[in-house]
Amino acid sequence: MTVDRIVHIVAGLMVLISIALAHFVHPNWIFLGVFVGLNLAQSGFTNFCPLASILKRLGVQEGSCCS
Template sequence: MTVDNGVRVVAGCILLLSLLLTAWVHPGFVWLSVFVGVNLIQSAFTGFCPAAMILKRMGLT
């Protein structure tokens, strides 16, 4: 798996988890979804993605 695919998998999992937590625990968890979305947008413009850095350290290419 490439780093790009890994980032998409991690972002998708966090978004789904956030939506479940928003529905079942507390509406404030919607801000986790907002954070993930904003981070994806800023990484598209800047090229800086913390998730990609972590996945590279974990051994993805």
């Protein structure tokens, strides 16, 4: 697994979890999905992703998931 693949998987799961929690627990959980989406958008513009930085420090292999 590469950093890019893990970031995509975690972001996708967080959005799905956010939707499920908003439906079954409380509607305000939707803001978790909003936060994830905003973080993905800012990382696209700034090329800085906190999760990717943490994974790189932990020694996860870098690489592209879509090549």
